[in-house]
Amino acid sequence: MNQREAIIEVKGLSKSFGDKVAVDKVNLTVYKGDIFGFLGPNGSGKTTTIRLLCGLLTADDGEGKCLGYDIRKESRTIKRQVGYMTQRFSFYEDLTIRENLDFVARVYNMKNRRQVVDEALVQLGLEHRQNQLAGDLSGGWKQRLALAACMLHQPKLLLLDEPTAGVDPQARRDFWDEIHRLSGLGITVLVSTHYMDEAERCNRLAYIAYGSLVGEGSPKSLVDDSGLTTWMIDSEDVHQLADELRDVSAAQQVVPFGNTLYVSGTDSKALEQALASYDQRDDIHMERTTPRLEDVFIRLMHSSEEKRW
Amino acid sequence: MVISFSPRRLWAIVLKEFVQLRRDRLTFAMMIGIPLIQLTLFGFAINSDPKKLPMAVRSAESTTYTRSIVQALIHTGYFNIVSLTSSEREANNLLAEGAVQFVLNIPPHFTRQLLRGEQPSLLLQADATDPAATSNALAAVKEVQKTALRHDLTGELAKLAGTDTAFQINIHRRYNPEGITQYNIVPGLMGVILTMTMIMMTALAITREHERGTMENLLAMPVRPLEVMIGKIAPYIVIGYVQVAVILSAAKWVFMVPMLGSGLLLLGGVLVFIIANLTVGITLSSVARNQAQAMQMSFFFFLPSILLSGFMFPFRGMPEWAQILGSILPLTHFLRFIRGLLLKGNDFTLAWEHLWPLLIFTLVVMSVGLRRYRQTLD
Ligand SMILES: Nc1ncnc2c1ncn2[C@@H]1O[C@H](COP(=O)(O)OP(=O)(O)OP(=O)(O)O)[C@@H](O)[C@H]1O
Numbered sequence: 001m002n003q004r005e006a007i008i009e010v011k012g013l014s015k016s017f018g019d020k021v022a023v024d025k026v027n028l029t030v031y032k033g034d035i036f037g038f039l040g041p042n043g044s045g046k047t048t049t050i051r052l053l054c055g056l057l058t059a060d061d062g063e064g065k066c067l068g069y070d071i072r073k074e075s076r077t078i079k080r081q082v083g084y085m086t087q088r089f090s091f092y093e094d095l096t097i098r099e100n101l102d103f104v105a106r107v108y109n110m111k112n113r114r115q116v117v118d119e120a121l122v123q124l125g126l127e128h129r130q131n132q133l134a135g136d137l138s139g140g141w142k143q144r145l146a147l148a149a150c151m152l153h154q155p156k157l158l159l160l161d162e163p164t165a166g167v168d169p170q171a172r173r174d175f176w177d178e179i180h181r182l183s184g185l186g187i188t189v190l191v192s193t194h195y196m197d198e199a200e201r202c203n204r205l206a207y208i209a210y211g212s213l214v215g216e217g218s219p220k221s222l223v224d225d226s227g228l229t230t231w232m233i234d235s236e237d238v239h240q241l242a243d244e245l246r247d248v249s250a251a252q253q254v255v256p257f258g259n260t261l262y263v264s265g266t267d268s269k270a271l272e273q274a275l276a277s278y279d280q281r282d283d284i285h286m287e288r289t290t291p292r293l294e295d296v297f298i299r300l301m302h303s304s305e306e307k308r309w
Numbered sequence: 310m311v312i313s314f315s316p317r318r319l320w321a322i323v324l325k326e327f328v329q330l331r332r333d334r335l336t337f338a339m340m341i342g343i344p345l346i347q348l349t350l351f352g353f354a355i356n357s358d359p360k361k362l363p364m365a366v367r368s369a370e371s372t373t374y375t376r377s378i379v380q381a382l383i384h385t386g387y388f389n390i391v392s393l394t395s396s397e398r399e400a401n402n403l404l405a406e407g408a409v410q411f412v413l414n415i416p417p418h419f420t421r422q423l424l425r426g427e428q429p430s431l432l433l434q435a436d437a438t439d440p441a442a443t444s445n446a447l448a449a450v451k452e453v454q455k456t457a458l459r460h461d462l463t464g465e466l467a468k469l470a471g472t473d474t475a476f477q478i479n480i481h482r483r484y485n486p487e488g489i490t491q492y493n494i495v496p497g498l499m500g501v502i503l504t505m506t507m508i509m510m511t512a513l514a515i516t517r518e519h520e521r522g523t524m525e526n527l528l529a530m531p532v533r534p535l536e537v538m539i540g541k542i543a544p545y546i547v548i549g550y551v552q553v554a555v556i557l558s559a560a561k562w563v564f565m566v567p568m569l570g571s572g573l574l575l576l577g578g579v580l581v582f583i584i585a586n587l588t589v590g591i592t593l594s595s596v597a598r599n600q601a602q603a604m605q606m607s608f609f610f611f612l613p614s615i616l617l618s619g620f621m622f623p624f625r626g627m628p629e630w631a632q633i634l635g636s637i638l639p640l641t642h643f644l645r646f647i648r649g650l651l652l653k654g655n656d657f658t659l660a661w662e663h664l665w666p667l668l669i670f671t672l673v674v675m676s677v678g679l680r681r682y683r684q685t686l687d
C-alpha cells in the first residue's frame with residue numbers, strides 16, 4: 001500500500017463525564033480521501049469522539065493530530081478547516097435558510113459570499129425557499145441544510161454526526177453520491193451512522209462500543225474477520241422456527257426478515273450440526289450465505305459486553 | 310365520559326414538581342435568599358430619614374457665636390462637617406459634585422451685626438435634587454435658629470434668646486428650588502429602566518444558544534469569545550438609545566425636567582452606562598446554565614440596584630456597609646451623573662467623577678465574563 005497522508009491520527013483518546021467513561025483510549029487513523037464510517041450503539045461515544053476531534057471537548061488523556069494540527073493546542077486552526085455537522089440540528093431556527101448560510105459564510109470570512117451562498121442554495125434545491133425560516137423546514141430538509149452549511153467553506157475534513165438520520169432514500173442516495181464525489185476530490189469524510197447500507201458505502205469502518213474501539217477495517221475485511229457463519233433459511237412459519245432456534249446455543253443470532261430467517265454463530269461446525277435436522281424438512285429451504293454487516297456489528301457489541309462483565 | 314378527579318394523579322404531579330424543584334438548586338436558593346435580602350435591605354439598610362449629611366462650612370469669621378451655631382446644627386444629628394473652606398468656587402464645586410449636601414455660609418461681620426441686634430443672616434445652600442434627602446434636615450434648621458444662642462445671648466441681648474429673631478438662616482434650595490420630586494425621579498427612572506431591560510435582554514443571549522443547541526455549532530466555527538460577546542451586546546446599544554430618547558422626550562415635554570448640561574456629554578455618559586449593564590447581562594449569561602437561571606440572576610442584580618443606588622431611598626440614609634455595596638453598582642453612579650448633568654448642569658470634569666467608576670466596573674465584569682465563557686462543551 002502506498003504512503004497515504006493521515007488526516008486524523010489520534011492515540012489513547014479518553015474522555016470521562018464524572019464517573020462515566022465516554023471514550024476509552026481510542027486510537028484512530030483516517031487517511032486522506034477516506035470515507036470513514038463510524039458505527040456503534042447509542043451512547044457508545046461516537047458524538048463524544050467527534051467533538052474531541054474538533055476541539056469542542058477537551059480530552060482527559062491522549063494526543064493526536066487532525067489535519068496536521070495538534071488537537072489539544074491548535075483546535076482554533078483545526079476549526080477553520082473542518083466542517084462539523086452536529087447530530088442535533090444546531091443552526092438558527094429563527095433565521096431564514098439564506099440568512100443561516102450568509103452567517104456561516106461571514107464567520108469564515110468568505111470573499112465571494114453572495115455567489116457561494118447562491119450556489120449552495122441551488123445545489124440544495126432550496127433557492128425558491130431561501131426566505132423561509134429554517135425552523136419551518138421538515139426534519140430531513142433541516143439535515144440537508146445543515147450539511148450544505150457545514151460544507152460551505154470548503155473544508156478539507158468533514159465530520160458528520162448521523163447526517164442522514166430521518167432523510168428519505170432518494171436524498172440519502174444523493175447525499176452519498178455527493179460524499180463519494182468529494183472523496184474523489186481528496187476531501188476526507190468521517191461519518192457516523194446507524195444505517196447498514198451506508199456503512200457498506202464507506203471504504204473503512206470503525207465500530208465503537210462502551211467507548212472502546214472494538215473493530216476496524218474495510219466492510220469486507222470486517223465481515224471476513226468476524227468469524228461468523230450465517231445461514232439463510234426460508235420457511236412458511238418463520239416465527240415458529242425462530243422460537244425453536246433461539247434455544248439452540250450455537251445459533252447466537254436469529255433474525256427473521258419476512259419469510260427468511262438469518263441464523264449466525266461463531267462456531268460454524270456446531271451451527272451446521274444444529275441446523276442439519278431442519279435441512280431434512282421439505283417446508284424448509286436453507287443455504288449458507290456471507291454474514292451481513294449488521295450481524296457482524298451485533299456480534300462485536302455482544303463480545304465487548306462479555307469482556308466488560 | 311366524565312373523567313373524575315383522581316388524588317393519585319394529583320399526587321403524581323405534586324411529587325414530580327417537588328423532585329424538579331429540588332434539582333433546581335438556584336430557584337431553591339432564591340426562594341430563601343430573596344426574602345432574606347429584602348428583609349436586610351428594607352429592615353436595616355433603608356432609612357428615609359438620612360442623618361449626618363455632609364456639609365461644607367464657608368466661614369468669614371470664627372467667634373463664640375458662630376461656633377455655637379455650627380455646634381447646634383451638628384447637634385441636630387442631620388449635619389456633619391466634612392470640609393472647611395473660604396473659597397466660594399470650591400464650595401460650589403463640592404455641592405455640584407455631590408461631595409456635600411449643604412454649604413453653610415457665614416458672612417463677614419456676622420458677629421458684629423448680631424451683637425448690635427441687626428438680625429444678620431446666614432446662608433444655608435442645600436443640594437435639593439433629591440427633596441426627600443434634605444427635607445428633614447431643613448426642617449430641623451428652624452429649631453436651631455431659636456435655640457442655638459440660648460446661652461450666649463446675655464445682658465441686653467438676653468431678650469432675643471429663645472426667639473427666632475436674633476439671626477436668620479436663609480435656606481437656598483439649589484438645583485430644584487421648588488422641591489419637585491419628578492426632577493429627581495424621572496432622570497433616575499431612565500437609569501432604572503436601562504438597568505432592567507439591558508441586563509435582562511443580554512442575560513438570555515448566551516444561555517439561549519446553549520439551550521437551543523446552537524452553541525455547539527457556534528463553538529465549532531472559528532469565532533472568538535470577545536467577538537461573540539461584543540457582537541451580542543452591540544444591537545442592544547441601539548435599543549438602549551431608543552429607550553433613552555423616549556424617556557428624555559417625556560422628561561422634557563411631559564415632566565418639564567430642566568436639562569442644563571451638554572447633550573453630547575449626556576449621550577456619552579449614557580453609552581458608558583448602557584455598556585456597563587450589557588456586560589453584566591452577558592456575564593450573567595455566560596455563568597447561568599439556562600434561561601430561567603439567567604432571569605433569576607438578573608433579578609438578583611436588579612433588586613439591590615433599585616434599593617441601594619439612591620433611586621428609591623436617599624443614598625446617604627443608608628449605613629456604611631450598604632453605601633459600600635451601593636457604590637459598586639453602576640446605577641448609583643449613573644444616578645449621580647444624570648442628575649448632576651440635567652439638574653446642575655455639570656461639565657465634563659464634574660461628570661467624570663461618576664463615569665470612571667462605571668468604566669472600571671465594566672472592565673472587571675467583562676473580564677469575569679470572558680473567563681467564564683465556555684469555549685468548549687465540557
Ligand atoms: N455532556 C455530557 N455529560 C455527561 N455525560 C455525557 C455528556 N455527553 C455525553 N455523555 C455520555 O457519554 C456517553 C457517550 O455519548 P455519545 O453522545 O458520545 O454517544 P453516541 O455514540 O453519539 O450515541 P448516539 O448514537 O445515541 O448518538 C453516553 O453515555 C452519554 O450519556
Ligand SMILES: [Mg+2]
Nearest residue numbers: 046047087161
Ligand atoms: Mg451521537
